[in-house]
Amino acid sequence: MATSGAAFWTSPDWDEHERVELVHDRASGLTAIIALHSTHCGPGAGGTRFWHYADPAAAMTDALRLSRGMSYKNAMAGLPMGGGKAVVLLDKNRSKTAEMLAAFGDAVEALGGKYVTAEDVGASEADMVAISERTQHVCGLPVADGAAGGDPGPFTAQGIYLGICAAVEHKLGKGSVNGVHVALQGCGSVGSGVARLLAADGAKLTVADIDPKRAEALASEVEGKAVAADAIMTTPCDVFSPNALGAILNAEGIAGLDCAIVAGGANNQLAKHGDGEALAARDILYAPDYVINAGGIINVSLEYLCRREMRECTAGQVQELISHIPRRLHEIWQESATSGEGAHIVADRMAQKLIGRG
Ligand code: NAD
Numbered sequence: 001m002a003t004s005g006a007a008f009w010t011s012p013d014w015d016e017h018e019r020v021e022l023v024h025d026r027a028s029g030l031t032a033i034i035a036l037h038s039t040h041c042g043p044g045a046g047g048t049r050f051w052h053y054a055d056p057a058a059a060m061t062d063a064l065r066l067s068r069g070m071s072y073k074n075a076m077a078g079l080p081m082g083g084g085k086a087v088v089l090l091d092k093n094r095s096k097t098a099e100m101l102a103a104f105g106d107a108v109e110a111l112g113g114k115y116v117t118a119e120d121v122g123a124s125e126a127d128m129v130a131i132s133e134r135t136q137h138v139c140g141l142p143v144a145d146g147a148a149g150g151d152p153g154p155f156t157a158q159g160i161y162l163g164i165c166a167a168v169e170h171k172l173g174k175g176s177v178n179g180v181h182v183a184l185q186g187c188g189s190v191g192s193g194v195a196r197l198l199a200a201d202g203a204k205l206t207v208a209d210i211d212p213k214r215a216e217a218l219a220s221e222v223e224g225k226a227v228a229a230d231a232i233m234t235t236p237c238d239v240f241s242p243n244a245l246g247a248i249l250n251a252e253g254i255a256g257l258d259c260a261i262v263a264g265g266a267n268n269q270l271a272k273h274g275d276g277e278a279l280a281a282r283d284i285l286y287a288p289d290y291v292i293n294a295g296g297i298i299n300v301s302l303e304y305l306c307r308r309e310m311r312e313c314t315a316g317q318v319q320e321l322i323s324h325i326p327r328r329l330h331e332i333w334q335e336s337a338t339s340g341e342g343a344h345i346v347a348d349r350m351a352q353k354l355i356g357r358g
Contacts, residue, residue: 013064016205016357018044019114020063023107028099030088033059034115035067037083037124040356043113044071044084045301047120048104052090063087067266070286072298072351073290075320077239077321077326079301081353083114090122101127113137118300119152131181139304146312149303152296155318157193158264159295159325163287164198164239165259166326170333171285172238178202183237183259185229186244187218190265190293194220194243209244239263247271254278263287276344280336287329288347295322 021034021080028152036044046067053059063085088104090096108131118140119128123241128140136152143149168174184195187209189260195205195218205224208231209215219226227235232249234260246268247275256277262269262284269289270276279286306313332350336343351357 001268009327011060011064013061013068014256015064015068015188017064017067020060021107021111023106023349024106028097029354030045030100030103030159031094032086032107033063034086034111035063035084036111036115037064037067037356038071038355039082039083039084039114041071041082041354042080043082043116044070044077045074045081045085045116045139045142045297045304046085047116047118048086048088048123048127048131049120050088050090050096050122053087055088059087059089061149062098065268069290070204070349071355073294073297074301075351075354076347077294077298078199078290078324079298079321080305081116084117086115086119087119088122096122096127098130101130102134105131105138108137111137116301116304119299119350122211125151129220136308137304139300139307141303143303146315147303148306148315148318149300151189152299153189154193155322156265156293156296157197158319159298159322160190160194160241160243160263160292161197162239162323163292163329164261164263165201165285166329166330167239167263167285171261176201179204180184181206181237182239182241183232183235184208184241184243185248185264186242186266187214187233187285190240191243192218194241194265195224199223206232206235206237225290233257238284242266242269249279251275251278254284257282257284259284261285261287263292265289265293270344273344273347276342279344280342285333286343289349290345291328291332291347292325294325298322316331 023032023102041064066085074081165279183206199222215226239261241264250271
């Protein structure tokens with residue numbers, strides 16, 4: 001069922017990925033790519049994305065880039081996990097079915113624990129339960145109250161909140177976010193969690209979502225202000241917190257920012273690597289996305305590791321690991337200040353060293 005991805009070794013997104021599996025199961029119609037970027041720190045962990053890709057090349061690009069991002073994220077979070085990611089290609093003739101999930105579970109199992117999957121865009125907890133009927137190498141499963149695991153959103157939000165506090169301390173010299181103005185893009189699971197934590201500390205919030213009702217509901221809950229989705233990036237504020245889409249920090253987006261700090265949970269915020277330089281040139285402090293948004297993977301990784309070792313792990317232990325995110329950010333910013341390089345460059349270098357590619 002699985003074949004090697006040799007044809008993709010010349011792709012510009014190829015980054016010495018250890019293994020790429022092209023998976024096809026005729027009976028269920030499953031077509032998927034499982035990319036293992038690095039298992040230097042442990043099994044490659046990263047979610048499975050179910051998506052309607054424009055073409056297979058776009059799916060391969062996503063798998064290669066996202067799996068590398070997971071290597072960096074897991075290493076920088078201090079997890080004993082490497083980086084991997086799976087994408088399942090859907091189209092009008094192929095929607096997600098129980099048979100497809102079973103075949104995908106078999107493909108994960110065939111890797112013998114080198115890859116550990118979890119939820120990503122287009123996948124639910126119920127999907128992980130279905131996959132777990134065919135493989136033990138899955139996390140993001142339902143857990144008891146107070147145990148490690150389950151919905152990663154609140155844990156991701158917790159890490160971002162702590163990262164914003166650290167950025168405010170580093171850049172603005174303030175020991176609290178009380179009175180600090182945060183413009184928050186995206187009022188979903190992560191964004192709304194971040195907004196609530198900031199509001200509890202007295203931050204001033206402006207929020208936006210492409211669903212204006214969502215933004216208005218959150219604004220009223222946190223006593224903030226809702227603005228149109230296309231106005232949030234130019235809102236004058238202390239902190240711009242992107243929690244919706246990736247690739248928003250492009251030349252135009254960066255030129256329009258009116259903030260001192262960019263710190264939020266969206267994956268792959270920089271449209272191109274060079275856009276990190278543009279942020280640094282504008283003296284905007286950047287919290288590298290894969291460092292600040294690691295709370296969710298910390299949560300589900302602990303769930304997986306504890307289940308495998310048959311020991312109980314609590315949400316408190318997850319919080320303890322998440323509390324190290326600010327320390328890592330401070331290390332990045334300090335080195336960035338010393339070397340004069342952008343935070344994104346420093347973070348990539350630290351991550352590469354941790355995965356044995358320094
Ligand atoms: P979500 O789907 O719950 O929320 C995303 C929100 O963004 C939605 O309300 C959507 O309407 C809104 N949105 C989409 N496009 C927008 C735009 N152009 N302007 C304003 N709002 C827009 O997703 P989520 O789980 O909250 O994840 C948010 C981001 O964080 C994503 O980039 C995701 O990849 C990243 N992330 C999430 C987690 C997690 O644990 N959920 C972990 C790491 C990274």
